[in-house]
Amino acid sequence: MELRQTEQPGSARSAALAAEQGYVSTLYARLDVVRAEAEQALREAHGRGGTGTRQARIEREVTADEQARRLARLSGVERGLCFGRIDHRGIDGAAGETLYIGRIGLRDADYEPLLVDWRAPAAGPFYAATPNTPGPLVRRRHLHTRDRRVLDIDDEVFDLDGLTESDRRTLVGEAALLATLRRGRTGRMSDVVATIQTEQDRVIRSGLAGVLVVQGGPGTGKTVAALHRAAYLLYTHRRALERRGVLVVGPNPTFLRYIGQVLPSLGETDVVLSTLGGLFPGVSATAAEPSHQTARVKGDTRMAELIRAAVRGRQRAPRRGVRVETDGMVLRVGGAACLKARDRGRSGRRPHNLARRAVARDLLNALARDQARQLSRPLDDEDLAYARSALWEEDAVRAAIDEVWPFLTPQRLLRELFASPDALRSAASGKAGLSEAEQRALLRDPAAEWTVADVPLLDEAAELLGEDDSAARAMERAAERERRAEERYAQGVLEITGLSGQGFVDARTLAERNRDAGPLLTTAERAGEDRAWAYGHVIVDEAQELSAMAWRMVMRRVPTRSMTVVGDVAQTGDPAGARSWGQMLDPYVKGRWREERLLVNYRTPAEIMEVAADVLAEVAPEQEPPESVRDGEAPPRAVRVGEGRLEAELPALVAGELAAAGEGRLAVIAPTVRLAEIRRALPDAAVGAGPGTLESPVAVLTTTQAKGLEFDAVVVVAPSGVIAQSPQGGHDLYVAVTRATRRLTVVHEGPLPRMLERLRA
Numbered sequence: 001m002e003l004r005q006t007e008q009p010g011s012a013r014s015a016a017l018a019a020e021q022g023y024v025s026t027l028y029a030r031l032d033v034v035r036a037e038a039e040q041a042l043r044e045a046h047g048r049g050g051t052g053t054r055q056a057r058i059e060r061e062v063t064a065d066e067q068a069r070r071l072a073r074l075s076g077v078e079r080g081l082c083f084g085r086i087d088h089r090g091i092d093g094a095a096g097e098t099l100y101i102g103r104i105g106l107r108d109a110d111y112e113p114l115l116v117d118w119r120a121p122a123a124g125p126f127y128a129a130t131p132n133t134p135g136p137l138v139r140r141r142h143l144h145t146r147d148r149r150v151l152d153i154d155d156e157v158f159d160l161d162g163l164t165e166s167d168r169r170t171l172v173g174e175a176a177l178l179a180t181l182r183r184g185r186t187g188r189m190s191d192v193v194a195t196i197q198t199e200q201d202r203v204i205r206s207g208l209a210g211v212l213v214v215q216g217g218p219g220t221g222k223t224v225a226a227l228h229r230a231a232y233l234l235y236t237h238r239r240a241l242e243r244r245g246v247l248v249v250g251p252n253p254t255f256l257r258y259i260g261q262v263l264p265s266l267g268e269t270d271v272v273l274s275t276l277g278g279l280f281p282g283v284s285a286t287a288a289e290p291s292h293q294t295a296r297v298k299g300d301t302r303m304a305e306l307i308r309a310a311v312r313g314r315q316r317a318p319r320r321g322v323r324v325e326t327d328g329m330v331l332r333v334g335g336a337a338c339l340k341a342r343d344r345g346r347s348g349r350r351p352h353n354l355a356r357r358a359v360a361r362d363l364l365n366a367l368a369r370d371q372a373r374q375l376s377r378p379l380d381d382e383d384l385a386y387a388r389s390a391l392w393e394e395d396a397v398r399a400a401i402d403e404v405w406p407f408l409t410p411q412r413l414l415r416e417l418f419a420s421p422d423a424l425r426s427a428a429s430g431k432a433g434l435s436e437a438e439q440r441a442l443l444r445d446p447a448a449e450w451t452v453a454d455v456p457l458l459d460e461a462a463e464l465l466g467e468d469d470s471a472a473r474a475m476e477r478a479a480e481r482e483r484r485a486e487e488r489y490a491q492g493v494l495e496i497t498g499l500s501g502q503g504f505v506d507a508r509t510l511a512e513r514n515r516d517a518g519p520l521l522t523t524a525e526r527a528g529e530d531r532a533w534a535y536g537h538v539i540v541d542e543a544q545e546l547s548a549m550a551w552r553m554v555m556r557r558v559p560t561r562s563m564t565v566v567g568d569v570a571q572t573g574d575p576a577g578a579r580s581w582g583q584m585l586d587p588y589v590k591g592r593w594r595e596e597r598l599l600v601n602y603r604t605p606a607e608i609m610e611v612a613a614d615v616l617a618e619v620a621p622e623q624e625p626p627e628s629v630r631d632g633e634a635p636p637r638a639v640r641v642g643e644g645r646l647e648a649e650l651p652a653l654v655a656g657e658l659a660a661a662g663e664g665r666l667a668v669i670a671p672t673v674r675l676a677e678i679r680r681a682l683p684d685a686a687v688g689a690g691p692g693t694l695e696s697p698v699a700v701l702t703t704t705q706a707k708g709l710e711f712d713a714v715v716v717v718a719p720s721g722v723i724a725q726s727p728q729g730g731h732d733l734y735v736a737v738t739r740a741t742r743r744l745t746v747v748h749e750g751p752l753p754r755m756l757e758r759l760r761a
């Protein structure tokens with residue numbers, strides 16, 4: 001049986017608190033010493049001056065860089081440095097070992113451990129122990145601190161002799177967890193190191209190799225567990241991952257901002273956060289597809305065949321040959337010679353742009369021979385080489401070569417393909433086998449902006465075309481950004497170390513020194529610029545939204561297939577998204593992916609989850625709803641407004657909900673077609689996925705934009721509209737009603753959809 005000991009008798013409790021305060025004070029004192037040492041080391045690294053060999057300078061800057069990172073890490077753990085303690089079972093009457101668990105590891109001057117990093121194996125039992133399976137522990141203690149003071153302790157004593165009753169939820173540190181969950185939301189996700197639950201801990205500490213799928217209903221902590229996993233993997237496999245980096249892919253920029261500060265708070269910087277639309281260097285796509293049909297077609301793997309055929313279609317052998325007018329002469333390459341050049345280009349199986357060299361050379365040779373013949377000049381190898389380079393300088397010659405085998409960027413290929421019904425028809429007629437309607441769905445204005453679903457297509461095209469000069473251009477852009485970032489970074493270093501304004505060195509000089517030694521790009525920065533970068537591990541959140549084409553792109557980024565795939569197939573909103581994990585993953589790791597399921601909902605109160613469960617039963621009856629960990633403060637409700645009255649009635653309703661939510665944040669979630677009206681009704685609200693969305697007390701969002709986010713109060717407007725908006729509308733409604741941490745209101749004009757019947761009661 002488990003004993004909770006928050007209610008200890010007064011004096012015993014004060015004594016325990018005082019003892020813990022003593023220990024925690026020792027920890028902070030040690031932290032101060034370690035910080036001072038790191039500051040000193042950084043000062044020394046900079047103090048060594050700007051002379052010496054390049055190698056020496058680089059070494060010095062690397063040391064300085066490491067010390068600066070170390071300092072940043074040490075500064076980041078001030079809040080909640082130590083949050084737990086575990087007491088091990090003694091052996092043969094001797095007392096067992098006691099360990100304190102915290103955000104980083106600390107040792108005393110004699111190198112004896114004072115504090116164990118939460119990611120270290122020794123901290124494992126703190127998260128893994130349950131009343132049924134306490135492992136080596138006799139007690140787990142949660143320490144609640146503010147600033148450097150211990151405010152409270154919360155004990156779980158595992159009585160080893162009399163375990164009778166199973167705690168179904170196996171909650172770790174229930175009091176600590178519930179206190180955390182009851183807090184108002186701030187608009188940013190925060191770390192949960194102090195209250196990680198056993199089932200989440202299994203996800204976090206699962207091995208690095210292979211594909212791990214984390215399937216779980218809304219609010220089960222998939223995202224938070226995945227981010228802690230990133231920190232854990234970087235800590236545990238630092239050598240393997242530091243050089244290659246970790247990529248986290250999220251559904252939209254707002255979501256990335258929402259989760260962005262969890263990783264720095266965990267001390268991790270070598271992580272690239274990206275949306276799918278940002279995975280192709282040089283393109284930053286956010287636009288959605290104009291229709292569900294277009295989204296579906298673009299996500300289908302037949303697109304790979306279409307693009308392959310489109311590239312082949314650009315490799316031509318004009319039957320009449322090519323003709324160039326230069327210097328008053330007409331030079332020709334016959335149809336047969338063109339065919340031969342093209343076939344030679346294809347036979348090497350090299351990517352299109354790389355094979356172009358050989359094709360161009362063949363054509364230039366043919367033109368040079370024609371020129372020599374017309375001028376009745378002999379042509380030895382040297383003459384031929386000279387003639388080739390002279391001809392290559394001529395625009396008309398290059399245009400003729402382009403007729404046979406043009407240089408293509410992925411952007412140009414797709415733009416021209418999607419703008420031309422003929423090109424589409426001819427590419428679609430082969431293996432791709434797209435119907436006429438499907439071809440029409442792809443047609444668009446060449447000036448249209450890139451959509452998120454275009455990005456995997458650009459990536460596919462880049463594979464077939466081979467590298468162009470985009471890497472070089474990206475490096476130039478990176479160098480410029482680097483120059484600007486260096487100064488900002490240097491200023492940051494000076495501020496962190498307290499050296500700013502003390503006359504040691506100024507930001508510009510520090511940045512200059514770095515520059516002299518060559519750019520010190522982090523792994524994350526180098527990886528983010530490089531399409532062909534192979535990451536050490538990739539985490540995909542809201543992974544159910546990825547189409548089959550998007551999976552092809554993501555898999556290219558991680559040839560080792562070391563991945564964490566996080567999502568919920570019951571929340572799939574994208575028409576090309578996943579119906580099952582096997583459907584998406586089996587083509588790459590058939591039967592070799594493992595799955596962990598998270599079953600407890602930490603976000604949505606039980607009363608709201610009942611409503612959501614009705615929706616789930618309708619739209620994905622094979623899925624189990626997660627079980628809520630806490631009860632709500634107010635029952636969810638439906639409010640009917642008269643036809644055409646929404647704009648008039650919404651402001652008061654939202655104001656009332658906002659007041660009831662206290663300091664909290666509110667989201668209005670609505671179908672796209674109603675946004676304009678809601679914007680008029682709530683002129684002060686942040687609308688859509690802009691930068692202010694997370695800060696504003698009231699945000700107006702579509703379900704797609706609300707994915708992965710949470711709010712104290714949620715007002716779902718026009719549920720029938722949400723359902724009708726897309727073939728996955730039921731899934732969208734499920735997402736919408738599960739965003740609330742405290743209050744849910746559904747506003748409807750017509751009859752309530754059947755799946756929300758419970759709200760009528």
Ligand SMILES: Nc1ncnc2c1ncn2[C@@H]1O[C@H](COP(=O)(O)OP(=O)(O)OP(=O)(O)O)[C@@H](O)[C@H]1O
Pocket residue numbers: 177180181189190192195196197200216217218219220221222223224225568602603707708709710738
């Ligand atoms: N162990 C925990 N301790 C404290 N808070 C937790 C814990 N696990 C989850 N939470 C909180 O529960 C909420 C939901 O977590 P999260 O967003 O990771 O869920 P999710 O499974 O990704 O949800 P969805 O599928 O709806 O996007 C967050 O506020 C998170 O901080």
